[in-house]
Amino acid sequence: MIPELGHFALGLALALALAMAGFGLVGAHRGQARLMGLVPPLAMGVLLAVGASFLCLVASFVANDTTVSAVVANSHSLKPLLYKVSGTWGNHEGSMLLWVLILALCCGAVAGFGRNLPSALQARVLAVLGLIAAGFLAFIIGTSDPFKRVWPPAMDGNGLNPILQDPGLAFHPPLLYLGYVGFAVTFAFAVAALIEGRVDAAWGRWVRPWALAAWSFLTLGIGLGSWWAYYELGWGGYWFWDPVENASLLPWLAGCALLHSAIVVEKREALKTWTVFLALLAFALSLLGTFLVRSGVLNSVHAFASDPARGVFILGLLMLYVGGGFALFAWRAQAMAPTGVFAPVSREGALVLNNLLLCSVAAVVLVGTLYPMFADLVLGQKISVGPPFFNTATLPLAVPLVGAMAIGPFMPWKRARLWPALQKLWWVALAALAAALLCLALEGVRVGPALGFFAAIWLIMGAKADFAQRIGLFSRPRAAFGRALALPRAAWGSAMAHGGLGVTILGLAGMGLAVDRLALLKPGESVELAGYEYRLDGVVDAEGANFAARRATVQVLRHGRAVVTLHPEKRSFALARMTTSEAAIHTTWLEDLYVVLGEEREGGVVLRIHDNPLAPWIWLGAGLMALGGGLSLSDRRTRVAAPAAKATALKNPAVQA
């Protein structure tokens, strides 16, 4: 009964979404307030219907209803409750439903919070979102029905892939989708602006919070995914330039460019066409990511679907939305005349540079990701593009990006001079240089890490210098505290996000110095790595909730004193007939001690031991970036209508963010 209800709710949602799209477009075109007035309630209806459908699926998973094929394929009665729930989106059908649920949430948010939007703009935005929702609902109902029944019911489910049974991964897809789908809203705003032929500061003020929210969630999602890969896959790496990872990085880069150029639209009414283009691009790349992951053209842990009909359907949707969006752009973009004029050296100019570099990085990553597929289809060559390509191609673009990132906030709007900005940063440069030299002195001539440390300190100190200048820490230190409190949260946010990237780079630079070693140890024997002594005490059998494990006890000593006892495991899941390695990680925040258990033979075990300096900082930095985005989002000026924002700005003339 419950699955049928869910299925019915999906059909209802499709009808409501189509109605929303039709009423919104027609009503806004004819200027009929009554039709437009229907759109927000319809959006709420879509949200309710999709929400009900999703709850039905969750209920089926929790109750382990073995007449539902998605449950049989991906769940099991003995699985812990958290993984029963997260198993709902740990498979193709459920994850697509989650995608649409988040889209419906966005519709509901635009309908609910958007009451002070011009009603035609709101109707058009919701109509575009309705079109997108309808496409994906049709995709779910047509090719990947999560409520498909099987008869006779199976005895029990097949279980979830053990490497996906992890708390980090339970939240990774929802966060990532919040990011992907958030860009659907900026896309809808861009399409609405193109239809109306008008982009103004108010538009920028509406787009920026959505871009910020989407970007922050995407940052968290990517960070969480990378962290999961680090501790769960047990390869000691955190980023593999895997096509699926790239698929999430591409919208992140475009979204990062978008949220910066939206500032220019909001403050200066310049770069309008470009911002609209970026909004289209960010969602296009999000859809491309969905296509790459969901169509099964990639082989990776993420590729669930191998049904070609699904790939063709998503490709069709991709063509429709992206092609439609860009065709509209080509047709209507001239209508938006720029008004704000600025000199090349100015805050605007710095943001243009940021956009250019971010887009160049995105272009390089896109080519590297798609070329193997292209070569396979067109040239018939089996090729892969690995980390060396991405590292060599993106690093030269990332260096000027990071360089400009610390300088940009010191530039005033409209017209600036480079020299005064640089003068304020001399001590930052000095600190960064000292960090790089320290790295060279301690670790020998290693260009990559030294450059990384320079960039990290440059960004962190640069963010601090920016902050110190805004609160007048050096010019009027007594009033500084009060000024810090009065500073708009957007200023806190941007300093924190910029500094957060610096913290991440610090972690990356540290990981550049990581060492590992492989050792065959018998109980009682020990091996040394990076100043620590690892002693194997023994290997025993252990039982888990739904697995059996071999657990090693490794004593870590430093200068003969015990530091920590680590328990790396090898787990075998009888149900899935799979074995996974659980790395044992001990972090001192300055470094991670990371031990993986290998095979057992000759009375001993193979241990792979990694010493990863500064590793946790990578994800700490990602968290800071997302927090910075959240702080900016909570700024009064992004929440309330335009007049209040002006009043705040007048009260604090020193504030330029």
Add this chain to the structure above:
Amino acid sequence: MTRKKKRLYLLLLCGLGLGSATALTLTAFQDNLVFFRSPSDIAREAPGPERAFRLGGLVLTGSLSRSTEAGRPLARFVVTDGAAQVPVAFGGVLPDLFREGQGVVTLGKLGPDGVFMASEVLARHDETYMPPDVADALKRSGHWNPNQGAAPPASSWNTLQPGRGGG
């Protein structure tokens, strides 16, 4: 600053950005494209010892042996596509899903002695999974068409073409 001049600046900057991105991509492609080769490809034309490539096929049943050389554990196995075989040496922990008789993809360089020195071994899927590259290689060697159903049992791979190729 006139609008015309501004536009010129912007266009120049865009050109610079795009140009450098293209140049970077092309130079990086030149050195870092990794080709996939099956054992038959290598039997036909062995790549030079400097060039890293991906070797894929099935792990020959009964070919896995582990030893310790110079303090480092070393695994040796043979990769086959039914028509030819290539011996592989790997100094590392084999992935959990590595099994004899199953598909595997390895990354590394071919040594002058004909032994493939793997720096990475990828076998990240469940036991019914066949990497597409490997499936394609098997199809080309004419031993199994993945469209015609599941792979023949792993134990029969050794005897399909006994004695052919280096081993």
